[in-house]
Amino acid sequence: MSSLKEFLMMSEAAGDLDQYIIAAQEPFEDGLRTLVEIPSVSQHAVCKPDVRRCILSAEEYLQILMKGGTKVDTKSRLIGWDNGLPAVYWKCIRHRKWPTIILYNHLDVQPAEQKDGWDTEPFELVILDAPKVGRQYFGRGTTDDKGPALVGLLAIKFALLRGLPLNFVVVWESEEEDGSMHFPEILAQIKDDLQGLSSPSLLISDTIWPAVHVPSVSCGLRGVINFTFELTTAIDDRNRAKGVHSGLCGGVATNPIIRLSHVIAASVDEAGWVAVRGAHDGLAPLPAEALEAFAQTDAITLETFKRDFGLRSCFAGSVPDLLNRIWNLPTFEVTGIIGGVTEPAGAVKTEIPGYARAHVSCRLGPGQDPVQFEQALRKHVARIDSDMVIIRRGGVSRPFAMDPKGPYLQAAAEAFKTGFGYPEVVFDRCGGSIGAVIHFTELLPGLPVVLLGLSLPTHNYHGTNENFDWRQAAGGIRTFVHYFERVANMPTAQK
Amino acid sequence: MSSLKEFLMMSEAAGDLDQYIIAAQEPFEDGLRTLVEIPSVSQHAVCKPDVRRCILSAEEYLQILMKGGTKVDTKSRLIGWDNGLPAVYWKCIRHRKWPTIILYNHLDVQPAEQKDGWDTEPFELVILDAPKVGRQYFGRGTTDDKGPALVGLLAIKFALLRGLPLNFVVVWESEEEDGSMHFPEILAQIKDDLQGLSSPSLLISDTIWPAVHVPSVSCGLRGVINFTFELTTAIDDRNRAKGVHSGLCGGVATNPIIRLSHVIAASVDEAGWVAVRGAHDGLAPLPAEALEAFAQTDAITLETFKRDFGLRSCFAGSVPDLLNRIWNLPTFEVTGIIGGVTEPAGAVKTEIPGYARAHVSCRLGPGQDPVQFEQALRKHVARIDSDMVIIRRGGVSRPFAMDPKGPYLQAAAEAFKTGFGYPEVVFDRCGGSIGAVIHFTELLPGLPVVLLGLSLPTHNYHGTNENFDWRQAAGGIRTFVHYFERVANMPTAQK
Known part of the structure; x- marks a missing residue:
């Protein structure tokens, strides 16, 4: 059979x-x-x-x-x-x-x-x-x-x-x-x-x-909520995004990729912590028992975790830190970014793009409310760049x-x-x-x-x-x- | 005829x-x-x-x-x-x-x-x-x-x-x-x-x-020198970049787009000034006579400049500031960036990419040496992310x-x-x-x-x-x- x-x-x-x-x-x-x-x-x-x-x-x-x-x-x-x-x-x-x-x-x-x-x-x-x-x-x-x-x-x-x-x-x-x-x-x-x-x-x-x-x-x-950040900085006479010469406007034109970078860099710090004010509101700490039971096993070490996923480096300093970060804490991950000219790989098109876009996916820990999180994120981004447009797309899943x-x-x-x-x-x-x-x-x-x-x-x-x-x-x-x-x-x- | x-x-x-x-x-x-x-x-x-x-x-x-x-x-x-x-x-x-x-x-x-x-x-x-x-x-x-x-x-x-x-x-x-x-x-x-x-x-x-x-x-x-910044954060068993699930690794895996953003944000501040230590070395100030002669004309106002190039905003606060920025000062412009999944425009692929790339074009003012500038930039980037690979491509033009x-x-x-x-x-x-x-x-x-x-x-x-x-x-x-x-x-x- x-x-x-x-x-x-x-x-x-x-x-x-x-x-x-x-x-x-x-x-x-x-x-x-x-x-x-x-x-x-x-x-x-x-x-x-x-x-x-x-x-x-x-x-x-x-x-x-x-x-x-x-x-x-x-x-x-x-x-x-x-x-x-x-x-x-x-x-x-x-x-x-x-x-x-x-x-x-x-x-x-x-x-x-x-x-x-x-x-x-x-x-x-x-x-x-x-x-x-x-x-x-x-x-x-x-x-x-x-x-x-x-x-x-x-x-x-x-x-x-x-x-x-x-x-x-x-x-x-x-x-x-x-x-x-x-x-x-x-x-x-x-x-x-x-x-x-x-x-x-x-x-x-x-x-x-x-x-x-x-x-x-x-x-x-964890819950999840996805956003798209868009920024148009230069437009033609029909209101479409257009690039400008990096020699003629370089130094004064707003570069949408740089602005996106400022927003992204201000959202996650260099140690990988989400730095958005209010992004941790409501979060229930990981119960000690969850960690204790797990700690008695050798199921994960930082080395096996990195090896299994092929990561070249990892922010966590210990297994409990790792588990807290991947199981419970909210995240801000950029899953995609696009702007300007990148092909061929050695492209030297010396043009400041008029448009850039980043796709952001955030996980939320138990106790957190996606609606509150979204409000906090929108306020945070508006403080850094009020011209940036934030679009939330797709479903939202609560933790x-x-x-x-x-x-x-x-x-x-x-x-x-x-x-x-x-x-x-x-x-x-x-x-x-x-x-x-x-x-x-x-x-x-x-x-x-x-x-x-x-x-x-x-x-x-x-x-x-x-x-x-x-x-x-x-x-x-x-x-x-x-x-x-x-x-x-x-x-x-x-x- | x-x-x-x-x-x-x-x-x-x-x-x-x-x-x-x-x-x-x-x-x-x-x-x-x-x-x-x-x-x-x-x-x-x-x-x-x-x-x-x-x-x-x-x-x-x-x-x-x-x-x-x-x-x-x-x-x-x-x-x-x-x-x-x-x-x-x-x-x-x-x-x-x-x-x-x-x-x-x-x-x-x-x-x-x-x-x-x-x-x-x-x-x-x-x-x-x-x-x-x-x-x-x-x-x-x-x-x-x-x-x-x-x-x-x-x-x-x-x-x-x-x-x-x-x-x-x-x-x-x-x-x-x-x-x-x-x-x-x-x-x-x-x-x-x-x-x-x-x-x-x-x-x-x-x-x-x-x-x-x-x-x-x-x-x-101005002179010009172009760079490509590349970062690979996760690899498969054949050493090729690979993405990882944003739920399973989100919060601990290094996100190459976020790292690039940190480097970019640390290179140009929020007022548009290049913030790389040593990036202004050697710069000859714009001669006053160049500005004076120009100031007697109405050739440019901030408004005409923005209108002519279609810019929605502009960093300069006055015409002399504008001219100094576009004629003389060194720049750091990102002309392209790519990483992860961005299509379709509402993509929600919840994956942390394993690779990202940014294309950077820098203009240099008279008196500046591209070799020195490159050294300064490489040191600056290494301080922020030593895993980042910097490639200089194409020609270099002195100011x-x-x-x-x-x-x-x-x-x-x-x-x-x-x-x-x-x-x-x-x-x-x-x-x-x-x-x-x-x-x-x-x-x-x-x-x-x-x-x-x-x-x-x-x-x-x-x-x-x-x-x-x-x-x-x-x-x-x-x-x-x-x-x-x-x-x-x-x-x-x-x-």
């Missing part, structure tokens, strides 16, 4: 979990190839048909899943199909009183082009059998988040075959990498359904371990933090131990942001959220040569199934 | 100077069209054949010039044809004791693309009959420096027809916009010829008037200043008065740089240099919709001829 569709159709349990996982490898690779080879880049308008195609493929898998083994009434819906980017909503209610696990993933991906430095074509699944890692999968979306989505699908398949007393809901969206701007509209369409679920909890596999062999349950996410002592998070940690057999499991934070988490918890206050990520620092999240591997996928299926079993066995009081 | 070739072939004087100029209009436009429609962009390797084609066209005009009217032995040579970008050298020695005017222009141009904001195709000559300005010529190179080159050619033609007692040399190069790096090699090939010339003086038309109706003789040029009281500059000013009939002529400085000036004066110490520019602030030097006009061309021919007559009549002692 090799195709994912055939595997999902299977109606007899394929032996025990170990045997099931062995049998699931080829189907997993078949499904991953199908999804990765659809360039579902949500930020590129031109990829919109691909994004829809990707969601349609995924819905087909879910429809097949109902046919094999599942004797209950299930429903699958495409949502948001007419407005913006679509999602698939699948519901499998087997008993109205059983606990319900809501599985969320996103099937859209970051932009990628081979010329960015990829060794392979980003939208072609390339499989390597590496000596140490084992079976590796290269391609955009393998680790973020198509691979983890298929891990969840295969775990649900096993749970259904085994008849675990659980209900399942799957929500796969396609706009996460573009800020999940329309996700509230998606949820509004399934609001009644979701509010009627019995003992719901949310399971998301879109976070990253601190190191290989150190599974982590994430207890927090989020949880108590690791909750039963679902503890269940997740235990499941990781059984699933992977590694010596330690840590409760960490994730410096990233997942917009959907906030939207789900707004709709269902108190909803337990479990961030059971499978990605590794070496998987190059958002970067070139993004990859995933079978060891993480297999361990992930096993972990998810163990987690399902624990949720199924939870005393109702804890739900 | 309409073609420039036919006009240059003419062997009988076409009446007086006024009649000659009227007859020269169509030939001028024909020649300008030919030259402008060759995209001789020296900075683009792909344009190298066009650059050569442009020089060949120009040489053809010079060859024809010899055939018509000129009964003496003349020579034309293509120089630098095999190495780098070529020049044409034309020599017309009519009497070994007559004074020799060396006319220099460059026939290469700045890059231009319609998408930069041009209303017309940059490499197509578009002629407009504007109500106020008269006949306007749009296209890259019209004012810098193909138009002025043809003005010189037509003035020489008239001088030859009239039998003025002068010798002429023409040097038209094709690498000025790329820093005239190989110009010393060009001069080395004609060194003996140049050193044997009788009473040589250099005439260059590649500068700009402070305002419409205010002809200017430039008495100084240059002259005493306006010299006979050639006085002759030029008088010629302007007769040539244009405007009420005032000013001695100014030019904030730009012309590498050839330095190289000529190194080869021929004491060589009088006359900068008789014809361009106006509204001609958009180096910018979009570059243009020239017949009023400037016609006045230019008249001015050049009057200047020739004055040089021909100079007492030998003054030569």
